[in-house]
Amino acid sequence: MQHEFPLVIVEKIARAGSIRGAADLLSITPSALNRRLLSLEGELDTQLFERTSNGVILNAAGEIFITHARRQLAEMKSVRSKISDIKGVRRGRVVIAIDDNVAALASFAEEIAHYQREFSDVTFVVEPTPANDIAQALTEYRADLAVQLHPTTNSYVSSLCAAPAQIYVGAHKGHPAFGNGPLRLHELAKFRWALQVSRSFARFC
16 A cells, blocks of 8 residues: 555664665665655655664654554554455464574474464464563564563563473483483472573583
8 A cells, every 4th residue: 555655664764774775675776765765754844764874773753653653554464454354365474573492492383384274375474582572573563473481561562371381301311310200390400401502502500
């Protein structure tokens, strides 16, 4: 929709941090994108970005505009989804931000594949995200859903559901914990652990 494009260009420029980077995302020339931005700023009678030698950053007016833009784009995405449901065709794109710690413990590929067998026009993007950035990704509408070990809630973010998590511990046959079945964390506190970090066992506690 034409009225969405001004919102999209500000969001893309803010995310890319430069006119050129946003132009690549939008598949248009930097000069054309810059003209659209200048036209929008002319209509608003204010600049939205501070131009720097390294690119652009949102100013105070830009921060106000980007909050509105992201909210409007998210609401329009929801409207499209509801209209598709009325037609009996479910389609869309769902971005799931996953806490880096959860990403190492679970795979969502099977659940996503199961859903897509029924709704093949729905695509999913799973983005491992630092735990401290989860809430911001949701409030900035960069993610639709989030999965994390210790969710934080505020006036903008709420927990939809919770599930128990299992941690699997390996031990050699001679280890005192070997063969004892499921254990609680406090029962393992007396042992030294090797925790997997960045796919390599490099941290001990």
